[in-house]
Amino acid sequence: MAMAASRSLWASRAASYLKISAFPRAFSTVLKDLKYAETHEWVKVDGDSATVGITDHAQDHLGDVVYVELPEVGASVSQGTNFGAVESVKATSDINSPVSGEVIAVNDELLEKPALVNGDPYEGGWIIKVKVSDAGELNSLMDDKKYSKFCEEEDSKH
Amino acid sequence: MRGLLACATLARRAAAASSTGGASTAARRHLAGAAEAAEAELKKTALYDFHVAHGGKMVPFAGWSMPIQYKDTIMDSTLNCRANGSLFDVSHMCGLSLQGSQAIPFLESLVVADVAALKDGTGSLTVFTNDKGGAIDDSVVTKVNDHHVYLVVNAGCRDKDLAHIGAHMEAFQKKGGDVKWHVHDERSLLALQGPLAAPTLQLLTKEDLSKMYFSDFKMIDINGSACFLTRTGYTGEDGFEISVPSENAVDLAKALLEKSEGKVRLTGLGARDSLRLEAGLCLYGNDMEQHITPVEAGLSWAIGKRRKAEGGFLGADVILKQLKEGPKIRRVGIFSQGPPPRSHSEIVSGTGENIGEVTSGGFSPCLKKNIAMGYVKNGLHKAGTEFKVVVRGKQYDAVVTKMPFVPTKYYKAP
Structure with a gap:
């Protein structure tokens, strides 16, 4: 219960103001073969295994990542729900899983080098690998074009 | 929506800062209020357009x-302040003058400082107390002279502070007391901090700044306008707070950045929070609240010697008793493992018993590790005491450490 309470603390509508981008920023990188969630995670599917990380856009807005909280291998995750957290200097942010399934690997390197999430969000900064239980869920995610547009619209709201 | 970009420690702090409630639950409830306020009219400082133009x-x-x-990360901004310098717009804070032959006795009825004993043109950190000895706000008070004191209070406490001071002033005046106030809404406040603060500012004033020490105050000409200059700050570095007529604020900010040849950088509230935490300084609304006394907050040093003997401020009975017997809880500095603890992280003993709560925490850009402050039971406050902090349901090793976390560099009189 304590966990749920602390989580709810981080979620706030006011928080969306942190996304304000008052200066023209360079376009964040978006990769073609990945799928994207509205909560700014990417997923790369290979057979029934999916690698999950956070997007370049997300890491850019969060700033320097100083800690990544990883789940245990074997834990189950479900689409749209939280499985870990990234801590930047300014804030704690939940990471949601874009797909449901079982965690089959976690990127232990992030414990020593959390900055990989900033420097290499789509490769060295991957967070977990999931054995996908429902491939149909992937259809609800965005492709690169949709996601780029989604980010632009979200930024322009502020 | 909850997720990566839907969370905000700082936004929550803003909510807490504007809350008048003491309990953490009250601060939590104010989240919704903050969101609504966010969408309604927000006040803008004289530098608003300047901030936006600089990528704020x-x-x-x-x-x-x-x-x-701004464009620099919070990490880089924090490090640059300590290596070179930072310029902050802190015009949201409220500057206030109390004037009259009894301005000092009046103020002393509300704060713990020995204002009368301050030399003209010097100041001190102080605390406005309530009748239970709790902190209404912290403030830097300057004795300009025997009939003028200048104060800067927190933005988030402005309304309640002014209501509190106003109500007591009315009663004081009714009894024939000679005091009136002026809220300096015509002025803006810039904080110039870091090793380049003094050399940069020196290029814009004839006043010899090498003769002006920590907590000194002067009314002088800076960059052609009549400023109130205080050698103080909220970063642990040497530096100044400059109260400048609002119509001259942008010019002064530009001049300061230019004279430093780009080394002094515009710095926002994010790095300001990291800097003050590294310096072990309290943030009102987090580390100090209505129910926390200055003694519990580790600010007994700010209670003047005469005030300790005589009392005569609100809640003096509670505070003097705590000074004698020791408080039940104490503010401590903490190093911890794992994810950075944030405010409201629970502190537990090795056996899992609740012994306190974190009130501010984060990753220190200078030390490259987690730092936090919080309150623990008296007796568990000594440096080296080990316990656990709970972050998202998991316990992590933590140890009490002396503050400041990063050595302060105030320019003190020899």
Whole structure:
């Protein structure tokens, strides 16, 4: 219960103001073969295994990542729900899983080098690998074009 | 929506700062209020357009639209302040003058400082107390002279402070007391901090700044306008707070950046929070609240010697008793493992018993590790005491350490 309470603390509508981008920023990188969630995670599917990380856009807005909280291998995750957290200097942010399934690997390197999430969000900064239980869920995610547009619209709201 | 970009420690702090409630639950409830306030009219400082033009990411803070950061990351901004310097717009804070032959006795009825004993043109950190000895706000008070004191209070506490001071002033005046106030809404406040603060500012004034020490105050000409200059700050570095007529604020900010040849950087509230935490300084609304006394907060040193003997401020009975017997809880500095603890992280003993709560925490850009402050039971406050902090349900090793976390560099009189 304590966990749920602390989580709810981080979620706030006011928080969306942190996304304000008052200066023209360079376009964040978006990769073609990945799928994207509205909560700014990417997923790369290979057979029934999916690698999950956070997007370049997300890491850019969060700033320097100083800690990544990883789940245990074997834990189950479900689409749209939280499985870990990234801590930047300014804030704690939940990471949601874009797909449901079982965690089959976690990127232990992030414990020593959390900055990989900033420097290499789509490769060295991957967070977990999931054995996908429902491939149909992937259809609800965005492709690169949709996601780029989604980010632009979200930024322009502020 | 909850997720990566839907969370905000700082936005929540802003909510807490504008809350008048003491309990953490009250601060939590204010989240919704903060969001609504965010969408309503936010106040803008004289530098608002300047911030936006310089890439400031504007966020709601205590009813104001303030830059949380500019193009530099919070990490880089924090490090640059200590290596070179930072310029902050802190115009959201409220400057206030009390004037009259009894301005000092009046103020002393509300704060713990020995204002009368201050030399003209010097100041001190002080605390406004309530009748239970709790902190209404912390403030830097300067004795300009025997009949003028100048104060700067927190933006988030402005309304309640002015209501509190106003009500007591009315009663004081009714009894024939000679005091009146002026809220300096015609002025803006810039904080110039870091090793380049003094050499940079020196290029804009004839006043010899090498003769002006920590906590000194002067009314002088800076960059052609009549400023109130205090050698103080909220970063642990040497530096100044400059109260400048609002119509001259942008020019002064530009001049300071230019004279430093780009080394002094505009710095937002994000890095300001990291800097003050590294310096072990309290943030009102987090580390100090209505139910926390100055003694519990580790600010007994700010209670003047005469005031300790005589009392005569609100809640003096509670505070003097705590000075004698020791408080039940104490503010401590903490190093911890794992993810950075944030405010409201629970502190537990090795056997899992609740012994306190974190009130501020984060990753220290200078030390490259987690630092936090919080309150623990008296007796568990000594440096080296080990316990656990709970972050998202998991316990992590933590140890009490002396503050400041990063050595302060105030320019003190020899």
